[in-house]
Amino acid sequence: MTDDLIVFTGTANPPLADKIMQYLGGPLGGITIHHFLDGEIHVKIEETVRGKDVFIVQPICVAPNDMLMELLIMIDAAKRASAARITAVLPYYGYARQDRKDQPRVPLTAKLVANLLVTAGADRILTMDLHAAQIQGFFDIPVDHLHATPVLVKYLRELQLHKPIVVSPDTGGAKTAYAYSQMLGTDLAIVAKQRLGDADVDAFTVVGDVSGCDVIMIDDMTATCGTLCAAAKMLRDRGAVSIRAAVTHIPLTDKGVERLEGETGLTELIVTDTIPLRSDLRSRNIPTKITTLSVSGVLGEAIRRIHENRSVSTLFRH
Numbered sequence: 001m002t003d004d005l006i007v008f009t010g011t012a013n014p015p016l017a018d019k020i021m022q023y024l025g026g027p028l029g030g031i032t033i034h035h036f037l038d039g040e041i042h043v044k045i046e047e048t049v050r051g052k053d054v055f056i057v058q059p060i061c062v063a064p065n066d067m068l069m070e071l072l073i074m075i076d077a078a079k080r081a082s083a084a085r086i087t088a089v090l091p092y093y094g095y096a097r098q099d100r101k102d103q104p105r106v107p108l109t110a111k112l113v114a115n116l117l118v119t120a121g122a123d124r125i126l127t128m129d130l131h132a133a134q135i136q137g138f139f140d141i142p143v144d145h146l147h148a149t150p151v152l153v154k155y156l157r158e159l160q161l162h163k164p165i166v167v168s169p170d171t172g173g174a175k176t177a178y179a180y181s182q183m184l185g186t187d188l189a190i191v192a193k194q195r196l197g198d199a200d201v202d203a204f205t206v207v208g209d210v211s212g213c214d215v216i217m218i219d220d221m222t223a224t225c226g227t228l229c230a231a232a233k234m235l236r237d238r239g240a241v242s243i244r245a246a247v248t249h250i251p252l253t254d255k256g257v258e259r260l261e262g263e264t265g266l267t268e269l270i271v272t273d274t275i276p277l278r279s280d281l282r283s284r285n286i287p288t289k290i291t292t293l294s295v296s297g298v299l300g301e302a303i304r305r306i307h308e309n310r311s312v313s314t315l316f317r318h
Contacts, residue, residue: 057091151293165210264287
């Protein structure tokens with residue numbers, strides 16, 4: 001930590017921000033965030049940021065509309081306090097699934113969020129595992145797109161599975177799954193699916209042989225666990241011995257919790273802390289083992305390199 005670097009956090013994921021600061025070796029910047037009774041948000045930065053390199057850690061999750069508004073107000077506060085540079089650190093970029101016009105008269109909300117962040121005063125974006133990589137092109141400012149791959153691959157290697165195979169739970173994730181299979185030295189299989197709605201999925205075929213294998217499913221996010229559960233059922237039917245799912249983001253909905261309480265077919269659900277796990281999971285009967293890995297080291301190293309004007313390209317690699 002240097003005197004001209006300062007990191008703030010909103011209310012979306014303070015534990016992750018604390019871990020990032022443990023990595024960087026310094027305290028979080030002082031900031032007060034207050035919600036008025038009518039829902040309006042008030043922010044006050046409690047220390048000087050004039051001429052400083054400011055990083056604001058805030059995933060757009062849990063209550064995404066409130067968290068996005070908090071982030072915009074924090075950026076505006078830092079800008080009006082004469083910060084030299086403002087980097088919005090979004091471990092999870094909310095609204096990323098609305099990145100294309102696949103129906104008539106629908107918005108490009110991922111682009112709208114990008115416009116809002118730039119208009120508020122962000123000079124740079126640091127994010128992780130975007131739902132669609134082309135979202136980087138929605139910005140006219142630098143975007144550093146990190147991956148949770150190093151953290152997930154390290155854990156998966158330590159499992160020392162007997163006959164592992166990497167599976168993409170849908171065709172859209174085949175490229176990422178292939179990268180994981182190369183790093184882990186395994187074969188690759190793909191589940192083809194048909195989405196019946198925003199919470200229901202019908203998996204209908206598997207390309208590849210998973211019989212007798214320890215399956216590792218790779219996905220960037222899951223909210224309802226529909227894709228993972230449908231794919232896991234089909235993989236079990238095809239003879240898979242165990243099924244683990246490695247997912248970067250888990251903005252878990254009530255439907256997702258309901259599915260986890262049932263028979264998922266998953267041996268283990270491996271997630272990262274870009275989004276805080278729902279607190280009610282501790283009191284629910286979740287038979288699937290949930291393992292949380294921290295990406296604070298990757299984000300902390302990126303913040304350090306950006307501040308020091310050093311290359312961060314090695315952190316982008318799968």
